[in-house]
Amino acid sequence: MVTKLKSRNITENDFPKDADDLTKVSFILHYAILAPSSWNAQPWIFKLQGNTIKLFHDAERMQTHRDPLGRENIISCGAALCNLRIALRRFGFLEETVIMPPNSEENLIAEVTWKNTGEFGKDNKLFKAIQQRHSYRKPFTDEIVKPELIELFENAAKVYGCEFIPITINSTQMALAGMISEGDKDLGADLATRKEYASWVRSSGRSEDGVPGYAMGNTNAVAGILAPLTHRVFNYTDEFARGDQALTCATTLLGVITSPTDTPSDWVQSGQAVERVLLSAAANGLQASFLNQPIPVVELRKRLQSLLGLTDWPQLILRIGYPTEAPKVTARRKLDDVLLL
Template sequence: MSRQAPADAEVTALVHAAAAAPSMHNAQPWLFRYFRHSRTFDLHADLERGMPHSDPGARALHLGCGAALLNLRVAAAHDGWSPETRLLPDPTDRTLLARVRLTGAAADESGLGALYPAIRRRHSSRFPFEEREIPQRVREALGAAARVEGAVLSFPASWHLREVLELVQEAEARNITDPGSDQDLARWTRTDAPSADTADDGVPLYAFGPRKRGGRAPMRDFEGLRRVAGRDAADFENTPQLALISTGNDHTEDWLRAGQAMERVLLLATLEGLSSSFATQPIEWSDLRWPLRDPVSGTGCAQMLLRLGYGPGGPSTPRRPVSDVLDIRP
C-alpha cells in the first residue's frame, strides 16, 4: 500500500531513535544519509570514531552501527513503515554498511514496533544487581530475539561461567597496564561532565558507576590509570548472569547482524524489567576472545558479552545532535 513520504521532521525523529543505540565507550560511530526521492536511509560508519588500540579491526564499531540500524528499523516499524534492509549494498564503499528503504505499511510480523518504548529506557547500568535468577521463560525469549537477527545467545554456566569470568579478569588486568587501551579510555571518558548536557559523546563520570569493592560481576573500571575523587564503592553480585552473543562466521556482515541481535536482546530485556551492562574486555583481546566460544560444540565466534539482571537502571548518556549525524538529500 502506498503512503505519503515522511516529512523531514519524521526522518529526524527516526534517526534520533537510531542514535540512542549503545556503542563502545559511547563513541556513536555512525552517520545517516536520507534520500527523499527514494525514501531510503544509507548508514555509514564514521571511522574517525574508532578505537585504534581496543578495536583495531573495527569489529566493535560495526556492532555499534548494527545496534543503531536495529533501532532505526524498530522506529520505522513503530511509525507504520516496512523497513526493507540490505547489508553492505556497495562493496566498493567500505563505510556504507546498510541501506534501509521505507515501504508502505505492512504487518509487523517480527514484532519490531513493539520494542520501540524500550529505546529511550535502555541504558547501561554499572551498578550492583540483585542475586535473583532470570526466569527460563525470559532467557528463551531473549535467545529467540537473537536468532531472529541471525545470531546465537547463550548463558554461560558452571565451569564455563567461571572460565569466562577469569577471562574478563585477565583482560581487565591487561587493560589497566596497556598504554593503548588507556589512551582510548582517556579519549572517550568525560571526568569533567557533570550532566548529559555538558558533552555530546563518551562516558561521563556520573555513568562510571561505583568502584567494585567485592563480588564477581565483570565490571570495567573507566578510571583506567587515573584516579577520580568522590566515587563510591559497592559490593556487586557474586553470581553474575552473563549472556554471550555469537555468530557462525566472523566477517563484516556477521558483525552487523550481531549488533542488531545485541540491541534486539537489550530492548526486549528492558521491556522484561532487566538492567544490563557490557563486559567486552576479553573480546578486545584476540587470544582471550577465542576461548569464550561454545564449550560444547567448540564453534561460533564470540561477538558480545552482556551482563543482565535485576537492578537499578543506568543514567542516560550524552548523544550527538541529530544534525551532526544526519544528512537529508533530495
C-alpha cells in the same frame, strides 16, 4: 525542525504526522541514535536519499588502537540499525534492509529502503524499550531470570543469524569472570590502550558523547567531574579487574552473543542481535551491561570459545538482571551532527 529535538526527550506525540515523509523519517532517526555504542562514541552517519536511508560507519570515531578493524564500532552501527527498523515499523513505514551491499560506498553499513503505509505498528513493546534500555553497571538484585525470558533472548539473537548463549553453570560463570578480569589486565597493561580509553571519558553530565565519569566507577560528584583528568593520569586497571570479576560472579545471568563467522557483516548482525536482546530485556524490566574484555584479546577469545565448546565467534558478553535503582541516562549527539540530507 524535527532535527532540533533532543533524542532523549522525544515522545511519540512529537511525531510530525502532517509533515512530508522525509521529515517523518528524520524524526524516526532520533530513536536509532539512542542505541548503545562502544565508549558512547556514536560512530554513525545517516544519509537520506529518496526513499533510502544509508547508514555509514563514521571511521573518525574509531578506537584505532584497541580495535583497529572497527569491530565494536560496526557492532554499534548494527545496534542503531536495529532501533531504526523497529521505529520505522512503529510509525507505519515498511522497510527492506540490505547489509553492506556489494561494491558500495566506503564505510556503508546498510541501505534501508522504506515505504510509508500510514498504518502504525501494533506490537510496540520493543519500540517503547528503546527509551527504557540503559547500560546498568551496578549490582543487580538476586532475582533469577526466568527460563522463558532466556528463551526470548535466544530467539531475539536468532532473528539476525546469531546466538545468545546463556551461561547457566556456576563453574563456567566463575571461569568467565576470571577471563574478564584477565582481559581487563591485558588491555590495561598497554599504555596506548589506556590513553585511548581515557580520551573517551567525560565529566559526568557534561558531554554529548563518551562515557561519563560515574560509569567508570567515579560515583561521587567531584570524582565524576574530574574523571577525564584522573583517567589520563592514574592507572585503574587493577580496580577494574577486581570490580568486573566481582560483578560477574554476583550476576544471576550472563550471556554471550556469537556469530557464525567473523566478518564485518557478522558484526552488523551481532549489533542488531545484541540490541534486540537488550530491548527484550528492558521490555521485561531487566537491564544489562557489557563485559567484553576477553574478546579483543586473541588468546582469551580462543579460550572463551573452548570454554563454551563453540565453533562460532564470541562477539559480546552481557550481564543481565533486575536493577536495584533507576538507571543513569547517557547523552546523545544532536541529530543534526549525524544526518546528511
